[in-house]
Amino acid sequence: MAIIAIALLTFLGVLTETSMNVAFPTLMHQFHVSLAAVQWLTTGYLLANSILMLASAFFNKRFKARYLFFAAAFFFGVGDCICATATQFPVLLFGRIIQAGGVGFSGPLLTNLILATVPSHRLGTYLGFANLIILVGPALGPSFGGLIVNVASWRLIFWSTLPLVIILVVIGAPNIKQYAKTAKYAFNWLQFSLLSTALVSVMVVISLLAVPTQWLASLLLFWVAVMSAGAFIVVAQKPTSKHFLNVNIFRQPIFLLSFIPYVFMQFSNLSMNFLLPNFVQIVGQASPFIGGLILLPGSIINGLGQPVYGWLLDQYGGKLPLYVGNTCFLLAATTLMIWIPTLSISLILLVYLLFASGRSLAFSNTMTFSLKRLSPQVQADANAVYSTGQQVMGAAGTNVTAVLMSSVHFNLSGVHTNLIIGSRIMLGLIVVIGIGNFLCYWKLFKLSGVKA
Template identity: 40%
Template sequence: MENQAIPKKTLLAILGASLMAFCGVLVETSMNVTFPTLMKQFGLPMNVVQWIATGYLLLVSLTMATSAFVQRRFKIRSIFIFAGLAFIVGSFVCALAPSFTVLLIGRLIQAVATGYAIPLLFAIILQQIPVARLGSFMGLGSMVVGIAPSLGPTYGGMSTYLFTWREIFWFILPVVVIAVLLGSFTIPQKFETHRDPFDTFGFILLAVAFFLVAESFTDAGTYGWISIQFWGFLVVGLLVLAWFAYHSTHSKRILLDLAIFKSPTLVLSLIPYFLLQLINIGISYLLPNYGQLVFGANSLVAGSAILLGSLAAAVIQPLSGRMLDNRGAAVPIRIGGAIIVIAMVLFASFGLHLTNTLIVLFYLVFGIGFGFSFGNAMTNGIQQVDLKLQQDANAMFSTSQQYAGAIGTAIMATLLTSSQESGRHLSQAVLSAQGSEHDFILLVVLSIVAFGLMIVNFRKQAQLKTTKSVF
């Protein structure tokens, strides 16, 4: 079984889906490094421009939340072609955008494409790859969606420095076209489709909840962490999210089957996965801006500082997936979690005095830890539920991954903006460094929480395994 051959058509389908997902995730963070440029060009503050990232990630998250339903109703190949065409249209709108509003519209069109492409990649892997090789292929898939955000600033910085930010969208178009062609002829259909009714009310509740929570963190940068705007939006958003959960468990129309949350080990896999992606997107947003705002690096240098760590994570993810296949999930995930804590402590310790060299070295440490833990957390989590719920588990992990990015970007931008607008008579470089230090300290706390939950999770899994063997 371990050496079971994978059909070439399946491999080509995975390649096509991987290319599409990679392009979608790449543009998530490729624009982060252009924020200073966009602020000058359109005359807008940071907390407005950052909606280029936050708005994109919010819509990706919402689209992914519908992916399990959409995959049950439509053929995977049809969804893939739709996503590819939407991505191409969105790229043209962005590249030709005469204003910030049009640019944001183009980004939202791309977000719908990305929101369907990523779950499709994992759906193909889960449906077509034997269990004995699932860790390796899930590692490859996770490498695509986990590393592309880190490569984004390098790609965006290079395009902006050598040309303009518009080339970010022009250069990626040929890759998307190739992906669409590959997927159109090779993507298989394993399950029959069903014409189930769409849960419109549930979707509206989820959209409102996602927006309000993200907006609360954005408003914290303008009004402060103890403001009525922050706490009002946050509390109402969480209440609407609870309403969505109640509605979903009492409705015959299923947008997302929340029965997956009956598995405590899935929950204990999902939360660290969410936190790891929040850290990943947050720091890949923060570091390029730190380079430009604190020590005056150009967009190319600032974006390239995290390239080495990204490549390290890219190499390690499929190898750590194979480690999961051979030795179980606990070993690589615990190793990765511990290394990420070390990396965040290093960033926090040197937060006021980082250099480009230190950023490269510390991010390399982070990339190694991320490569060991990120993809395996998703693989391990999905394996905690029955086969019939794995589609919904895939959708939940994909949704949480993207929403973590939206929240991470908003929090990093908020803490940075709060320091820059504090009114203290210091240079913008010093204020930006102080704001970044606050971000790093928060990331230390989040990494420790994630690592602690990983330890609890595998103790719980060991207990459940022991209980099952007794009976």
Template identity: 35%
Template sequence: MHKEKIPIKVFAAIFATGILSFCGVIIETSMNISFPTLMKQFNISTNVVSWMTSIYLLAISIIVPLSANLKASFKTKNLFIVANILFLIGVLIDALAPSFGLLLLGRVIEGIGTGISLPLMFNIIMEQVPQSRVGTMMGVGNMITGIAPAVGPVFGGIIVTSLGWRWIFLILIPIVFISLLLGIWGIEQKSKLHKAKFDALSIIFVAIFFIGMIYGFSNLSSYNFISIQVLGAIIAGLLGLGMLIWRSHGLENPILNLSLFKSASFSAHTLSFFMIQVISLGNAFLLPNFIQLVNGNTALIAGLIVLPAGFAGAVMGPIGGKVYDEMGARRPILIGLTFMVASMLIFSLISLHMSNLIILFVYILYMGGMGTTLGIIMTDTLEPLNKFEVPQGNAILNTAQQFAGAVGTSLTSAIVAFSQAATHSKSALSTAQGTQYSYIFLTILAIIIFVLMFKYTKKKEH
């Protein structure tokens, strides 16, 4: 079968939006290494410094649900330029910030820019790439952003120890400029515009949902579950979600088209996508933590050990996408999920005694499976939708991804913290036990994903 060529400008548009998303993720993952330095410099606690990540995720989470309406109302190139400039402003503020308050302001502005740009790449792929190449390019898109979590800890460790934390932001400025120039040249408008109404109440309810959930889950390891800071915040978040669902039913054009969940297949795919992100973010916390606290290595060594797996996941994205284009979704998804379930089982069985070498190879197994699967699940979720529903479906998937960002790390860190609290110590043994309990939980999630995808992923029709 002859495959249509992808225009060079479409490649440029995908890479421009992908680079900006890459920069957003790499700041998030590399800044985690600098937390001890920031705590000393600004005289702040662990809970306060963690808002460097939480407030960034919060800004993205509130903006991403608006992406379908933004796409309908404004030209893609204009949205990209605004996102790029906002991100640059945020990076400059953070690079020069004399106080922690200004550092957080920069993170909010970066989050708004990332929240605008993140769905653009996948919208461009679904709208402008020939149908026979969509799977491959979705894999490439996930590869661009997927490299960042792998590179981030190593990049952060090297920069913080050799140049200082401000250089994490300064080094990215020329990369963001390249993204801006590529986008200005390559992004073209293919869809007609129509002014979509931005419902203020819906935006408020989205904000309440994410503020409650992110605040509640981030406090899981610091406060009792039955407390205002945890259960109270989560209940407030769930009330926000309930009000959003109620409000959406009364609108002709809601900011999130929740009626898509009437399809069992869409619901199963979205839930699976969400749970994969939870598992991946759980891994990203558990393994570096284990390497440092149990195996007694430095943060830089931990970053180097998990680095090959990140590259494996990134490389398998386009390969999985190409298989999807040739054979459909079912076979590559189930093969990838088999590797994921197997690796989670191995980690849950041996997590009391894991050497760095075992972690390296089993994590490669997981990330290879995840890289194969993730982009295909996204594509298989969006492919059946019509051209008006695709931006809405994309907004829902990206919103689920941000929510998983709040949940994945918080749940696994809380399980480890509970294990440490039960033994009244932060010893290597209590950390290893907490890691094992976390992996039992993540294994259950992986099995649920396999069952859902086995049931709801169809064979390719010839």
């Protein structure tokens, strides 16, 4: 019951995140903001998630699981209220950042609870079932958001989830037990501040690329990001009694070679989830409901397939799910890159179904394959890095896609033609990522003693 309650709270966070994507054209009109600006409702949300997840290893060692669950519910509920009543875009964005605390606490808590209670040979199956609950969010989110925008108001997205948070607290809190010891550790605020500054600066720089007149601000923020990241690397190497994040995990090749494809698949996933609904609405003149509906079948397969995909990893190892999944991922991205301007909405739906199935088969199993081979002492740190990495790269994917779709301009081309060109460039980048994933998997299996 504890795992289900935490997973459902995480599901609500993912549901609101993906519901908002299809409401972007409506919000652009209501608040008079650009596509590059409105996408910060997703980018800011994911970035706030990632900053909290940076400290999840510390939270896991310092605070009881029940307190972390209460914190997740509190931030989500307060953010819900702010977003539902917002009358200005900055207030709505602030509410989304507060609401991000829900998944920021509950996501890592869910994985750490499973790692603490489930034997290694069953991890794939149990993480698959947990992901099943969470990934129903992307399946329902776009259609849920599109339907609400069509028949009511986008504000109902937030009002409708608030009572569910209260119910989950009542049901979940009494069932959450403590399986790991906690202690009073000192938090390393310096490392946390440096890394957070670097991440935020990078996201703002990417967003400013859509505004050529802001080149000086982009340059300054780029150097802030570089200097903050460099300072973090130097400080992190020094011995200290304060706890934050064990960056030495990156020195383990098995972790690094799984981390790279894991985060770039999330980059591609959020890019595709942003690109396709907005493409069919702006270029294809489809309604918000149709824009969300094209993601529904693929997202349902994405969620429902998780237990089966985890079972495949437990039974047959990593080679089958990772290679087959990435092949489907690459074929779908290539198809869209070449033919997206000529594809009907039905065909885009089918190609996305292939993309989502492949990405789902490989994504979670990439992390699980690595976690099985890491010692229990570093699993919490590895989980923190995985969780943070996927949120940061998801935010980057949304941000980069928005920039390319809104800022590619050719003098003799219309708005729709420019948007098609920008979309194709983004899809080409996803194709390159798919090729790179194969190289990482080949090396990963070689190091792990698995015949590739």
